[in-house]
Amino acid sequence: MQMFSEILSRLWSLDRDVVSIAWLSLRVSVTAVCIGLILGIPLGSFIAVCSFPGRGIAIALLNAFMGLPPVIVGLALYLILSRSGPLGSLGLLFTPGAMIAAQATLATPLVAALTRQVVADTAVHLGEQLRSLGLSAPLQAAAMIYDVRFSLVTAALAAFGRAISEIGAVLVVGGNIDGFTRTMTTAISLETQKGDLSLALALGVVLMSLVVLVNMFASLLRRHAARAYG
Amino acid sequence: MDILRRCLLSLLLAAVSGVVDLRNTAFAGATSIVVASTTSTEQSGLFKHILPLFREKTGIDVKVVALGTGQALDAARRGDADVVLVHDRPAEDKFLADGFASRRYDVMYNDFVLVGPSSDPASVRGLGVREAFAKLAAAKAPFVSRGDRSGTHGAELRAWKDAGVDLPAARGDWYRDVGQGMGPALNTASAQSAYLLADRGTWLSFKNRGDLVILVQGDPSLFNPYGAMLVNPEKHPGVKAEEGQAFIDWLVSEEGRQAISSFKVGGEQLFFPATGKTAGP
Amino acid sequence: MNNSPFIHLSNARLTLDGRLVLDRLAMEVDRGIVTALIGPNGAGKSVTLRLIDGLLKPDSGTITVGAGRRAFVFQRPALVRASTAANVALALVNMSRRERSMRTDAALARVGLAGRARDAATRLSGGEQQRLALARAWATRPDLLLLDEPTANLDPTSTEIVEGLIAEMARAGTTVLVVSHNLGQVARLAAKAIVLTSGRAVEQGPTRQILFSPRTPETKAYLAGELPWTSFAAVS
Numbered sequence: 001m002q003m004f005s006e007i008l009s010r011l012w013s014l015d016r017d018v019v020s021i022a023w024l025s026l027r028v029s030v031t032a033v034c035i036g037l038i039l040g041i042p043l044g045s046f047i048a049v050c051s052f053p054g055r056g057i058a059i060a061l062l063n064a065f066m067g068l069p070p071v072i073v074g075l076a077l078y079l080i081l082s083r084s085g086p087l088g089s090l091g092l093l094f095t096p097g098a099m100i101a102a103q104a105t106l107a108t109p110l111v112a113a114l115t116r117q118v119v120a121d122t123a124v125h126l127g128e129q130l131r132s133l134g135l136s137a138p139l140q141a142a143a144m145i146y147d148v149r150f151s152l153v154t155a156a157l158a159a160f161g162r163a164i165s166e167i168g169a170v171l172v173v174g175g176n177i178d179g180f181t182r183t184m185t186t187a188i189s190l191e192t193q194k195g196d197l198s199l200a201l202a203l204g205v206v207l208m209s210l211v212v213l214v215n216m217f218a219s220l221l222r223r224h225a226a227r228a229y230g
Numbered sequence: 231m232d233i234l235r236r237c238l239l240s241l242l243l244a245a246v247s248g249v250v251d252l253r254n255t256a257f258a259g260a261t262s263i264v265v266a267s268t269t270s271t272e273q274s275g276l277f278k279h280i281l282p283l284f285r286e287k288t289g290i291d292v293k294v295v296a297l298g299t300g301q302a303l304d305a306a307r308r309g310d311a312d313v314v315l316v317h318d319r320p321a322e323d324k325f326l327a328d329g330f331a332s333r334r335y336d337v338m339y340n341d342f343v344l345v346g347p348s349s350d351p352a353s354v355r356g357l358g359v360r361e362a363f364a365k366l367a368a369a370k371a372p373f374v375s376r377g378d379r380s381g382t383h384g385a386e387l388r389a390w391k392d393a394g395v396d397l398p399a400a401r402g403d404w405y406r407d408v409g410q411g412m413g414p415a416l417n418t419a420s421a422q423s424a425y426l427l428a429d430r431g432t433w434l435s436f437k438n439r440g441d442l443v444i445l446v447q448g449d450p451s452l453f454n455p456y457g458a459m460l461v462n463p464e465k466h467p468g469v470k471a472e473e474g475q476a477f478i479d480w481l482v483s484e485e486g487r488q489a490i491s492s493f494k495v496g497g498e499q500l501f502f503p504a505t506g507k508t509a510g511p
Numbered sequence: 512m513n514n515s516p517f518i519h520l521s522n523a524r525l526t527l528d529g530r531l532v533l534d535r536l537a538m539e540v541d542r543g544i545v546t547a548l549i550g551p552n553g554a555g556k557s558v559t560l561r562l563i564d565g566l567l568k569p570d571s572g573t574i575t576v577g578a579g580r581r582a583f584v585f586q587r588p589a590l591v592r593a594s595t596a597a598n599v600a601l602a603l604v605n606m607s608r609r610e611r612s613m614r615t616d617a618a619l620a621r622v623g624l625a626g627r628a629r630d631a632a633t634r635l636s637g638g639e640q641q642r643l644a645l646a647r648a649w650a651t652r653p654d655l656l657l658l659d660e661p662t663a664n665l666d667p668t669s670t671e672i673v674e675g676l677i678a679e680m681a682r683a684g685t686t687v688l689v690v691s692h693n694l695g696q697v698a699r700l701a702a703k704a705i706v707l708t709s710g711r712a713v714e715q716g717p718t719r720q721i722l723f724s725p726r727t728p729e730t731k732a733y734l735a736g737e738l739p740w741t742s743f744a745a746v747s
Binding site for chain 2: 093177194196
């Protein structure tokens with residue numbers, strides 16, 4: 001109970017720093033999810049409707065990559081973006097850009113795998129009709145993606161949840177630089193390390209609220225749209 | 231198809247604006263440098279105190295990546311930092327000898343303290359470092375080690391050696407190697423009522439002490455000097471030599487020394503500016 | 512108008528999942544009339560429609576289909592989760608926006624769905640969905656219309672609308688091939704009929720002759736309701 005009131009008072013006194021940290025987290029994760037959607041939806045649709053050699057392996061890989069450990073993504077990107085690495089000249093290491101790249105790497109397979117699943121399901125009843133209408137392959141894919149758009153909101157939410165809550169990758173490639181690459185998760189970890197558990201928990205409450213708010217907004221959107229289009 | 235088009239468009243816009251933002255943050259960095267430093271310095275809050283003063287004076291943004299000393303030096307070896315500010319003299323000397331920096335500057339020092347449960351089951355309170363560590367090993371008292379190749383970890387290993395303890399042979403359940411920063415190690419020791427070697431800076435600003443108190447301090451072997459080095463631009467052309475050197479020069483200037491001295495936690499000064507000695511390769 | 516058949520299948524053979532579905536199927540569909548494809552469940556009628564539309568390829572044999580636009584109305588209407596109008600417009604993507612909306616409005620009006628243009632297609636009743644699928648086919652002005660049991664599960668009003676539209680399209684020159692189990696409907700609509708059992712065409716000719724004086728024992732059994740559900744020999 002005492003802990004609870006302490007968290008409340010810490011929440012009350014959270015300063016501008018916390019707002020900017022939350023804002024950075026949101027910006028990085030939303031951008032990463034957008035990139036994940038742009039790459040993952042076409043990739044997932046392609047694998048769902050096109051047959052090519054090695055498709056079974058591609059599906060298995062995709063499903064496995066849904067659970068890609070963030071810290072491994074972080075490490076791999078660190079080595080790639082390091083000034084001694086192949087893309088070192090971009091100067092992205094220890095910047096929000098590197099964190100976006102890391103989270104997009106986590107989001108893309110998740111979006112692609114979920115897209116593949118729902119598009120494959122809808123292709124069962126819609127595929128023949130669309131082919132019979134003589135639509136080009138991209139148009140067929142677009143129609144099916146449109147058909148499953150409400151399910152893709154769920155995929156986007158899952159990707160967002162994964163992105164905003166992960167710490168392994170952003171810590172390694174972002175460096176947790178105060179005021180520059182410090183996100184909600186790295187800040188929580190730092191405050192825990194400093195032994196300031198009530199501040200860490202207060203930050204955790206902010207992060208949770210952020211996630212809940214985004215999910216509520218999306219589910220409202222989904223409910224409204226589903227009511228109109230089934 | 232209208233809604234689909236609109237969705238795609240807004241997605242693209244969001245991603246593009248994010249990526250543009252990414253490029254800005256990546257390339258607007260003409261006046262920013264990356265300093266690889268230690269978790270103890272970062273977590274004590276020192277940088278939050280001194281960096282705004284430096285920025286105000288020079289306009290240079292200092293981005294601190296806090297790692298263990300060993301990791302910080304590794305990152306600098308790869309060229310991922312412009313300046314290192316660390317505290318493990320042997321490792322720093324190796325870094326110099328390998329040519330990754332051409333000069334080391336004494337910046338400041340603080341000291342290590344041996345903390346442990348107030349009940350002090352191994353009875354080391356008030357002893358010298360050598361006797362204290364010998365007794366800890368003999369009593370097999372729970373001890374938490376950073377185990378992360380940090381400066382503090384290096385100091386701890388030297389303390390065992392000075393005390394004549396053959397650590398690989400003596401270690402057992404009592405020796406808990408957490409492989410993490412100062413804060414997590416303190417959290418672990420606090421939870422397990424274990425002994426551990428901490429830097430005074432982190433200890434003073436640490437809030438979750440529980441039963442832990444300082445048992446040994448003030449021994450000359452607990453002296454903990456911090457050195458700064460500019461990463462050799464000949465090894466890594468991307469290094470921002472001018473701005474990095476400006477930061478080091480400021481740290482050892484009268485103004486920088488005052489900034490370091492004026493950083494206090496709970497009324498106690500955590501870091502003491504060095505007297506201005508430097509060391510070459 | 513030339514009098515050669517619009518569709519010609521000869522010796523078509525198809526196996527699906529190791530089962531022989533069509534076996535040396537030979538049939539002809541004449542241009543500009545309604546032809547009914549009848550036969551017991553599992554005889555291969557739907558599969559034949561898919562072969563003609565190019566959705567499936569035969570293992571062997573030849574299929575010749577006259578040039579022109581084809582439209583396929585499936586047994587269960589496949590609709591995108593979008594508005595009724597959008598589902599029609601989907602078939603007209605290659606046209607100008609103006610042409611597309613004109614044709615969409617006309618097609619929906621023709622099947623009595625003008626008032627539902629903006630409603631979600633998936634919210635329509637079963638009969639309305641089937642009419643929508645037919646409107647989509649009609650809007651493309653097809654040269655060949657393939658229908659797979661278009662009035663199964665429809666109430667009499669919807670059935671009348673659908674049959675009226677099919678007859679009208681045939682009068683306008685569209686070749687129609689319709690699969691149906693409703694022999695009354697076959698008699699009303701089709702000039703010719705083809706009887707399929709066990710993946711083979713056992714009899715084809717004028718509808719009246721097929722229905723009232725069948726020549727083969729299979730057709731007689733089918734019409735008498737005696738033909739058992741077709742069973743196929745598994746292909747090893």
